[in-house]
Amino acid sequence: xxxxDPRFRLASVESFDVNSAITSSILQFGDVFSIxxxxxxxxxxxxxxxxxxxxxxxxxxxxxxxKKPIHEPLYPVTLNRVNLNPxxxxxxxxxxxxxxxxxxVVGSVHSATMMSRVRQIRQFDxxxxxxxxxxxxxx
Amino acid sequence: xxxxxxxxxxxxxxxxxxAVSSSSLFLIxxxxxxxxxxxxxxxxxxxxxxxxxxxxxx
Numbered sequence: 001x002x003x004x005d006p007r008f009r010l011a012s013v014e015s016f017d018v019n020s021a022i023t024s025s026i027l028q029f030g031d032v033f034s035i036x037x038x039x040x041x042x043x044x045x046x047x048x049x050x051x052x053x054x055x056x057x058x059x060x061x062x063x064x065x066x067k068k069p070i071h072e073p074l075y076p077v078t079l080n081r082v083n084l085n086p087x088x089x090x091x092x093x094x095x096x097x098x099x100x101x102x103x104x105v106v107g108s109v110h111s112a113t114m115m116s117r118v119r120q121i122r123q124f125d126x127x128x129x130x131x132x133x134x135x136x137x138x139x
Numbered sequence: 140x141x142x143x144x145x146x147x148x149x150x151x152x153x154x155x156x157x158a159v160s161s162s163s164l165f166l167i168x169x170x171x172x173x174x175x176x177x178x179x180x181x182x183x184x185x186x187x188x189x190x191x192x193x194x195x196x197x
Contacts, residue, residue, distance in 0.1 A: 008169035009146065025159070031168075039162045069176040081144045090151045090167055095158060102159035104166075111172040116162035119180040 002033040008108035010087045016106070017094045025098035028105045035112040039101035040065050043120045065117055 008031075021027045024039070040059050059065045098104050101116070159165045164173065 005169070005171060009149075011168040013167060035164070037162045037164075041161075064178070064180065067178060069178070071174050071176070075140055077140050077142055079142045079144065081146060083146045085146065085148045088149045088151075088167060088169075090154060092153045093167070094153070094155045095165075098159045098165075100160050101162040103162075103164050104159050105164070106167045108168045109166060109170040109173070111174075112164055112166075112170065113174045114162040114164055115176045117178045118161060119178075120182060122182050 002110070004031045004033065004108050004110055007081055007083065009083055009085075011090070011106050011108070012087050013090045013093055013106050015092045017092070018097065018104070019095075020097040021099075021104075022097065023100045025101060026103045026105075027098060028103065029107065031107045031109070032105060032112075033110045035103055035105075035109060035114070037101040037103055037113070038115045039117070041100065041116075041118045043118070044123065045121070046123045047125050062119070064119055067117070068115075 016029075018027060024037075026035070026037075042058055042062075101114070103112070103114070154167075161177065162175070164175065166173075
């Protein structure tokens with residue numbers, strides 16, 4: 001079994017109002033030992049609709065979705081905490097929704113690792129006349 | 140490095156926002172370790188003209 005640091009404070013929320021939790025999102029009340037969330041999105045905007053299927057999994061083919069940022073502390077940090085008031089009190093929380101591997105927690109978390117990759121591609125049939133020069137590729 | 144933290148009172152009346160999205164974390168409480176990464180690629184770099192989506196370009 002895991003143990004949450006006993007020095008973590010108690011979170012107390014009187015009223016929690018959320019409309020929706022969609023697309024692999026989590027709404028959690030209570031302590032969590034570990035959260036690992038990842039979301040990969042590819043948004044393709046096409047001038048002309050093209051419903052042909054991809055030959056291979058686009059997430060497998062593009063190196064973009066294989067990138068893993070590495071986080072390493074510059075030096076080890078020892079944190080000493082003193083809780084004069086052992087509770088975090090929030091009267092009211094109001095928000096619309098949680099989406100795309102988002103996580104909302106009321107409680108303590110030992111470790112959370114979140115990763116999001118979003119890529120947008122705009123596809124035109126011809127050079128758009130209205131686009132600024134920056135958007136044009138000479139080839 | 141030693142970091143000494145004294146948590147006095149933390150009392151909030153109201154938290155209001157639109158949404159938690161794209162692997163974001165909204166936390167009311169304490170945490171030991173949080174690692175967040177985000178890669179976002181948007182036009183003009185992603186603007187492509189032609190009949191195919193170049194899925195092999197990084």
